[in-house]
Every structure is written in structure tokens, then in C-alpha cells.
Amino acid sequence: MAFEWEELLQEEVLDPGILSCQGCGSTIAIRQVLKALGKNTIITVPACCWTIIDGPFPYHSLKIPFFHTAFETAAAAATGIRAGLNTRGYKDTNVLAWAGDGGTFDIGLQALSGVAESNEDILYICYDNEAYMNTGIQRSGATPYKAWTTTTPYESPNKRPKKNIVEIMRAHKIPYIATATVAFPLDLYKKVKKAKELKGTRFIHVLAPCPPGWRMDSELTIKVSRLAVDTKLFPLYEVEDGEKLTINYYPKEIPIEEYFKLQGRFRHLEEEDIKEIQEMINTYFEKLLEEHKRTHGTIDNIKRGVYK
Numbered sequence: 070m071a072f073e074w075e076e077l078l079q080e081e082v083l084d085p086g087i088l089s090c091q092g093c094g095s096t097i098a099i100r101q102v103l104k105a106l107g108k109n110t111i112i113t114v115p116a117c118c119w120t121i122i123d124g125p126f127p128y129h130s131l132k133i134p135f136f137h138t139a140f141e142t143a144a145a146a147a148t149g150i151r152a153g154l155n156t157r158g159y160k161d162t163n164v165l166a167w168a169g170d171g172g173t174f175d176i177g178l179q180a181l182s183g184v185a186e187s188n189e190d191i192l193y194i195c196y197d198n199e200a201y202m203n204t205g206i207q208r209s210g211a212t213p214y215k216a217w218t219t220t221t222p223y224e225s226p227n228k229r230p231k232k233n234i235v236e237i238m239r240a241h242k243i244p245y246i247a248t249a250t251v252a253f254p255l256d257l258y259k260k261v262k263k264a265k266e267l268k269g270t271r272f273i274h275v276l277a278p279c280p281p282g283w284r285m286d287s288e289l290t291i292k293v294s295r296l297a298v299d300t301k302l303f304p305l306y307e308v309e310d311g312e313k314l315t316i317n318y319y320p321k322e323i324p325i326e327e328y329f330k331l332q333g334r335f336r337h338l339e340e341e342d343i344k345e346i347q348e349m350i351n352t353y354f355e356k357l358l359e360e361h362k363r364t365h366g367t368i369d370n371i372k373r374g375v376y377k
Contacts, residue, residue, distance in 0.1 A: 077104055077258055087130045089122045092287030094277030094294065095196040096122060097251040099131075099167065102194060102275075105261035108133055110163040111154070113147045115177060116140040117169035118203045118279075119196075141176045143168040144184040147191040163265060166193040170211035171201045174232050185241035188269040192261075195234065195272075198279035206282045214349070215342055217284070217334040226337060230349075235274055235308070242311035244269040248304065250276040252294035256305060256317060263307075276303050284333025296328040301354040306361070314360040319373045325350060 082103035089096040095118060103110065113136040114120055120137050124130050138146040147166040154162050168177055173195040181193060200218045201207040208218040210232040221227040238246050244267050249257040257275065264271040276297055280287040297303040299321040306316045325347045329335040338346075362368050 077101070077254060079104060082106075082108055082110075082132045084130045084132065087122055088124055089118070090279070090281055090287070092278070092280040092290040093118075093122070094198060094251050094279060094290050095119060095169070097290065098194075098196050098249075098257070098275045098277050101251065101254050101257050102165075102167075102261050103131070103133070105258045106163045106165060106192075106265060109161065110165055111150055112136065112165045112167050113138050113143055113150060114167050115143040115169075115172040116203070117172050118198070119167060119169070121203060140172055142180055143172055143177050144189075144191070144193055145180040147193070148184050148187075148189045151190055164191045166191055168193070168195055169202070170195060170197040170199060171209045173197075174210035174234055178237075182237075182241065185238060185243050185270045185272070188243060190268050190270070192264050192271045192273070194261075194275060196275050196277040197234075198277050198282060199231070200279070200282050202279045202282045214346060215335075215338060217337065218282075223337040235272075238272045239308050239311050241270070243272060245271040245307070245309055246273070246311075247307040248274045248276075250294040250298055250303060250305070251278075252291045252298065253305060253318070260307065282334070284336075285331055289331055293328065293331055296323060296331070299323045300325045300328045301350050302328060304354055304357055306357060313364050314357065315364065316357055316361045316368075316371050319368075319371045320354070 083100045111134045115138050123135055136146060143166040147164050151164045197211050199211045199213060200209050206218050207220045208227055212218055212227045214230045215226045217223055217226055235246055245264050247260040249260055260273060276294060278290045278293050298305055300323045301320045302325060305318045306314060308314050326343050329338060358368055
């Protein structure tokens with residue numbers, strides 16, 4: 070375990086002095102991800118927060134080639150880069166599509182589905198801050214049920230459930246899918262390292278809190294990320310070849326209210342709303358437990374207690 074933590078302290082691929090907001094979950098996430106991938110990586114990024122965070126020309130905060138693509142084309146552009154690298158003999162270079170939830174759940178879903186259907190050899194990571202944060206906190210397909218955004222105000226909060234992007238990707242039977250958060254850095258690091266060694270389309274869904282958009286203090290990013298997992302709202306698990314499901318950590322089963330009360334986007338929720346959402350969360354986690362049991366024969370092998 071000590072050696073693995075030491076790996077996370079290796080050379081940085083992200084320069085300091087970037088343009089992200091304080092406490093930005095996506096910035097923490099990309100720092101962890103690139104430690105696993107290393108400098109032999111090319112990244113393609115659609116319109117999203119990271120087209121700003123990386124810096125205006127001629128400045129550039131990442132120590133790897135960065136392709137800024139159209140909103141809907143992160144996956145398609147990554148596929149083209151992969152083909153070009155293969156043609157030139159650079160088959161060991163990692164190709165990473167790094168996109169927000171708007172460019173993944175919604176605008177980029179068609180290209181992502183096409184790439185997954187063809188099982189193109191790229192790693193796609195969605196940093197999910199649950200709204201279109203870069204353009205003013207508008208609702209996306211990743212916005213939680215009954216959450217506030219500027220287009221779903223307190224008087225009329227989001228009426229639709231959050232789109233289950235993992236199940237959508239799972240339907241494509243791709244080699245590897247995983248969920249992760251910035252509060253469990255070693256888990257994220259290991260999953261990226263695992264994905265790096267595989268071929269075909271690999272997809273990782275990273276919950277990345279946005280303090281301005283979530284209406285919370287910037288110092289709470291890690292705490293809120295951890296609560297998302299320990300309330301069962303955002304389980305940590307992985308799916309191999311669309312079939313083998315493994316839950317990586319058993320949550321502490323903290324009431325969802327503890328997660329909600331730290332964020333202004335949920336301040337309008339009534340007791341019956343919280344109860345309804347808690348039941349939805351419990352039902353989905355029980356479904357995951359049943360799948361884990363079918364795969365492994367037991368749920369006793371799920372890690373419990375402290376998980377890094």
C-alpha cells in the first residue's frame with residue numbers, strides 16, 4: 070500500500086497557477102488521472118470548463134499535447150488521433166478523451182456511442198459536475214433529480230432522474246467501465262492504471278464537485294465527494310466486458326440528508342423529497358449488490374471500512 074501511495078507523489082503532469090475555481094473537483098481529478106497515465110499521453114477536450122482551465126494561448130497548464138475540439142466530438146477526435154498515432158508507429162501513446170457531463174451525457178453521446186460500438190482503442194473519462202457549469206450552471210442529463218440549476222430554479226427543480234451513463238456504456242459491452250471520485254485518489258489511480266493496460270474503449274465516470282455550481286464552500290470538495298459514496302448516492306464499482314460487476318467499497322450508509330445539507334442546490338428539498346430520493350438510492354444499490362453477488366458468489370469480499 071505504501072508503494073502505491075508513493076506512486077501518487079511522482080512527477081506532476083499539471084502545472085500550478087491554473088485558471089480553475091477554488092476547490093474544483095475536475096482539476097483534482099485530472100491531476101490524479103495523469104499521474105497514472107504519465108506524459109506519454111495526448112488529450113482531447115471538447116468545449117467545457119477545461120478549455121478555460123488549461124489557459125489561453127500561448128499558455129498551457131498540462132505537460133502533454135492538448136487538442137481542443139468541438140463540443141460533440143471528444144470521442145471521435147480521440148479516435149482520429151489514435152489512428153494517426155498507430156499509422157506512425159506510436160502505438161504505446163495513451164489517447165485520453167476528457168469531457169464534462171454536458172459533452173458526455175448529452176451533446177457528445179452520439180460520438181461516444183459510435184466509438185464504443187466500434188470498440189475503438191481510447192480511454193474516455195467524464196468528469197461529472199452535474200450541470201453545464203462553464204456557461205452558467207444550466208441543467209444537463211447528469212443533473213440530480215430535484216436539484217437546482219439556473220434553468221431548473223427552486224420553484225421548478227429538475228424533474229427528471231439523472232441519466233445512468235454507466236448503464237448506457239455497459240450496453241455497448243466495452244472492455245472496461247468504472248466509477249470514481251476525487252475523495253478516493255488511490256481507487257481512481259488504480260482504475261486508470263488498469264484501464265491503461267487494456268485495449269478497446271474504456272470509460273471512467275468521475276464525480277467532480279463544482280463549488281460554485283453546487284452552492285457550497287470550496288473547502289468541502291473532498292468531504293462532499295466522500296459523502297456521495299458513503300450515502301450510496303455514487304457507488305464505487307467497475308464493470309468488465311459489460312458483464313462482470315465488482316463493487317469496490319461498501320458505503321457507510323450515511324443518510325443522504327448529510328450530503329444534501331452541505332449544498333445550496335438542495336436547500337429547497339422537503340422531508341418527503343429526501344425520503345423519496347433515499348428510497349431510489351437504496352433500491353439502486355441493492356441492485357448493484359445483487360449483481361456483485363451473481364458475479365462473485367458473495368458480497369463478503371467487498372472492501373469495508375477505510376478505503377483510500
